[in-house]
Amino acid sequence: MKDKIIRWGLPVLFVLIAMPAVIHDTFFLRVVTEAVMWIGLAIAFDVLAGYTGYLNFGHGAFFGLGAYTTALLMMKAGWPFALALPMGGVMAAVAALIAGFPTLRLKGAYFAIATWALSRAVQQLALIMDITGGPDGMRLPPFLNPQFFYYLMLAIVAATFALLWYLLEHSPFGLKLKAIREDEQGAMALGLNPTKLKMQAFILSAVPTGILGGVYAYWITFIDPASTLGDLISDQALVMVVFGGMGTLIGPVIGAILIFAFKTLFWAYLSDFQLLYLIILGAVIALSVVFMPNGLWGTLGGFKKKKRDHENKLETSLEARLQKNEGE
Amino acid sequence: MKVLDVKDIAVKYGDLQALWGISFSVKKGQLVALIGANGAGKTTTLKSICGLAPLASGQIAYNDRVISGSPVHQVVDLGITLVPEGRQLFAKMTVEENLLVGAYLKRTHAKRAQTLKHVYSLFPRLEERRNQTAETLSGGEQQMVAIGRALMQDPQVIMFDEPSLGLAPLMVQEVFNVIQELHRQGLTIFLVEQNVHQTLKVADYCYVMENGRIVGEGTGKQLEADESIREAYLGF
């Protein structure tokens, strides 16, 4: 697993780093920047959805919170971007702590709806407060350097991926999360504190999301409640994760790339058929749930795993038979 | 005449095989019992007969008609019913509603007032508590509702899954009395029990199960006499 990540991850990272040097098309760079952002949002969403089984329909609220924190600190307090950005992550962590403490007690649909209500409330708050500019939103000083934002986004998402990969797939943390997802009662007997673990996962999901929100604000130069605190972020992250495959790190990445690429291609080259896009996207989601409940990666990986399991089984039974024969 | 004929059935839950090709039959008017330890596959056997657990192989016939593969609601319409383990009542419904669900089928719906009267005469206690929700009843009363509910279906074969489970001794006795009474009335009964002594006493014929297989059979007397079966499977 480790080898695989390095064998595939490093070249991909290399390509991504080298890309702006080769391709000077700023639109292309913008699209890739946004794609990278969505990869980050999707993997952060999956920490909670895939690894603990909680659908957080308030994911977008962390994004908006990060965006507004960064924007407010820069515009009202005069902080430099470099200081304001991490504060977006800090605020998201604080919000996750406050929101998670009560909501993580809720199960299944109740959690989904409570987090969604919470995110609506946050949006309403941004709409009626003066300091956020209400519905007019906020404008940030334009710093229009596409390379800067590309590399910043890439660095944050790559770091997030690496961190999550380490924590979820390599360190004890990920296994523990999976354990409480599978059987919370049973996990408690093994010394795992589900409340604490879920809270950690919630924060882990919120922080990168908040930071990405901060980058978004500075990059797009304009934020308002409709675009940064609306349902779009959570909805799209959910779609990407479900399509790609929940509960893995690669799944959401693939889901984010494919869905975003599909969306962008459709948007750029088939804009006469914009409405068709909604229909197709809806159909893709519905059909993928019916035919690939484990997502694209889960389904592909599933075949592989089945094969491996099967081989293992053959081996075991062969061994067992040999042992038996020896015994006799 | 065989009312129920189970031939070589196997059941799997995912990778786990619960039944390994078991066969037995129940004749009309008989009280047949199935005994064995926890996890031996007794409940699975009952479930597979009523269509709640799909068969991996084998066949089940009822009055010479193949019923395996039919959904549960069709099976019960033919006159087989199950009083499930742990009663499985509709907890938030009243006693009377629980009983009336028993007469859900068209076949029984028309004469449900009459059947209800019959059930109440069998269990007068239930009539007293007709408007209480099922969850507020004691274990014994719940068992009565479960049996009454099954009777509302006007069955020819009634299967019991551990009816004495968790009941006080007096109550256990009462349940067995009811079962014997139903037997006397001519119902065919298939009983799964852990209360070995009582069961062997009332049953016409017994099967012993272990680990998804039938490992012994005979009348109650024969089994009680069989030391090895006593030793290995009955635990005393």
Added chain:
Amino acid sequence: MELLPQALMDGILLGGIYITIAIAFSLTYGVMHIIDFAVGEWIMFGAFAGFYLNKWTGLDPFLLLPVVFVIFGLIGCLIQPVIHRVLSGSKGNPLLMGLVFTFGLGLMFQGLAMTVFGFYSNSTPSMFSEGSFFFEKFGFSLTISTVRLAGLIYALAITMALHYLLKKTNFGLGVRALALNKDSAGLMGVNGKRTGALVYGLYVGVTAMTGVLIGCILSVSAGMGPQYTIFAFFVVVLAGMGYLAGVPWAALLLGMVQSIFLIYFDPGHTLLAVFAILYTILLISPKGLFGRGV
């Protein structure tokens, strides 16, 4: 103070609309554990059905309700087996998968509606939309909009009809049995698949009828769905998911909170208050107002 009766009345009338949005929705959750993200889209389709049927036939939308119910009931029965397949899958988390499936369905419906019906808002005329009742006594004055009153009566009628269906009919007994214990219901001869399809059909039919009413009372547009999805969720969660008897109370509470807030507090904070209340109640009583959700 003199506004209080009017505020309460408006709250009740608004609550009536929310009852109709949520009641059948709650039923499907209770029986089949479907959380239908497309509930607002069914309302939208219903509203358009009412609008166009009224345009073509010239009949009052209230007279068209049964037609709409039958059409959409059939559609619901046909869709349910797919949802059933998703929910009974062994892979992943079926409940969440059902949520995501209907979410996709909702997106598809929105796209379809915008393609077919265009962007403009519309309104369905009805004989009830004309007048209002006006009372003035004891220094209080009270205006009751006829169409909203008709909506409330419809809501109560539907609630009562559902109550009758569930409590007094054999079919309803089967539905309740199915909701409480699937295996036992099967043992009693309840055909789970067919009953499930009928319940979903009933839900889609009732929800589409609600759409017709909303078209009369408020407006009709291709993008109207999501806001009603929000309210449906709100009411159902507040009532306790699947707890039908809680729905009217939760709906009235929602109507009342909005009415009171719009009148006595800063109206701009109304939605904030609504969401804050939902959140708070979920925290105090995670299974809804009455703690009876499933």
Added chain:
Amino acid sequence: MKRSLLFTLSLITTLMLATTVFAEEARNFFKVGVVIELSGDLATGGNVTKRGYDLWAQEVNAKGGIDIKGKKYQVKLFYADAQSNPSSGASAAERLITQEHVDFILGPYSSGVTMAVAPVVEKYKIPMITGSAESPLIWTNKFVYTFGTVPPVNFSGATPINTLASLNPAPKTAVILGSNDTFSKATAEAFKAAAEHAKIKVLKFNIVPAGQDLTPLLSAVRGLKPDLIAFGGHDEELIKMVKSLRQIDYTPKALLMHYGVTEPAFVNALGKDANQVFGASVWTANAKTSSKILWPNAASYAAASMKAFNTPADYTQAGSSAAGIAFQVALQKIGATPGMSEAQRTSLVKALEQVDIDTFYGKVKFATSGQYYHANVGMTPLTVQIQDGKTVIVGPANIKDAAPQYPMKAWKGR
């Protein structure tokens, strides 16, 4: 490791191939970028705006193109959907500029998207005129390359209040409500400022959540018995507002909304209940305008719109067509041909700042300083009223077509 190296190389090559830049060709037509909301929440307005741009391009091309120093150049529109989302809008602008190499841009419908697009056109120095966005905030940001043909609401909102104040007996009290979105909130604030200025007592002023059913609030308003109810909101909200008022059976002496009443959907949905509602507008199909460019007057434009789309034109659409005309005039002035250099585009901005022309839409003249910087201040804002299902100009007094119907007829007897 070898296999992944190969993979890396092939990926780089693919990326390079995929982005082979379209070489800049000499062309004989203008490439016009259009960034608008074709989908999402604001698609209604986006599509109205699109019709305006389309009609302009159609008419220009029907006349052979834009006449630059005796040679005619056709225009070709390149759309990009902003999906009602600022970030998509910015991407859309970037794509049109860097990939399609458009000469100039016709801008978004909404203010939010315009705010995100403006910095992008600023960066590439591509002039943009929006035919619709009318939040005052856009202009206080003083974007050099961004212009607008629709005057901001704080410029146009005062007129209908003044018209009402001049009636006899004038409304003395008012309740002013606004939906909580940029445009509607600004509208309500403009109404409020104008009312206070005109000595109309504002009994209640509230910004309400977008989409909210306002019936309970209106019940309370009813108790205040205001002469005037003024509301800033979008199409669906306006329809719901009228229905609510009728349902609680309150008819104020005057009901004022903004331009939404001139949208065909308003009359279509409400029928006779739409009658006598006042609105603010800068253009109607019977506005008295005369022009030498494309359409001689408002009526001929309205007819052209009916012919092209089978939909009556409203002022957003007209303003969008006028945005095209403004570009056309400025281009002719500097004699720029397609494939403009940066210097040419800079002078195009200068030329736009000097535009002062009469169009079918009215006078187009962009402010060059102050709070309306680059917004069109050449217009005469109008007070309109729906009379018998038609939009009629009822003020200011010197250009009105008909007398305002006032007070409003009760809902019941209609």
Added chain:
Amino acid sequence: MPEPILKVDSVTKCFGGLTAVNNVSFQVQPGEIVGLLGPNGAGKTTLFNVISGYYAPTSGSITFKGQDISGKQPYTLATHGIGRTFQVVKPFAGLSVLENVVIASFLRYPKRADAERHAWQILESTGLADRANLSAASLTLAGRKRLEIGKALALEPSFLLLDEVVAGLNPTEADRTVELILQLKQQGMTILIVEHIMRVIMNISDRLVVLNFGEKIAEGAAAEVAKNPLVIEAYLGEAAA
């Protein structure tokens, strides 16, 4: 008499109106195997859940190694050295057998490499090593029960609560499990075990505690208890009495 490792002191547990465990007291000495007996529904599992922290007792107290642990969370008790198995075995189905055990090993070995090494040892000793990389869902019932014990052992507990680890196994499998339990006892483990199969529990227990209807009806050595008429009645039905 040495200090008891576990002291259950007049523990009562009610659910609403139902009293599942009623005023039960007993003690377990270090190194002992105590069998908890009783017919289905007698309250054994409830008592297990109270001891292992899943339910707080309604009244009474539980002392473990001299410390009052009543009402403490299960994960806290795991660190104190209490390991338990579940009657209905639910392995973490999406994970491999090895991973299942590794999760438990983390309690004493927070580093992944150490935990894995430890888990391998556990798998060896429980005879699951050859299936380490299979998904836990693919195990047979016997395998799952074994895994359940393995997970509890990976906590390196000083006290084990075993809930029906033999039930449902065939005689060979059952014998192997009994062997494993006796081995643990030899290593000095204290065990409280619930089991239905008499032959097993009679053989391995030093002492028995018998529950019926939530109350303790007998306590003592196996042979003694088996003669107790109360027990016979409760257990075998009145016919045997």
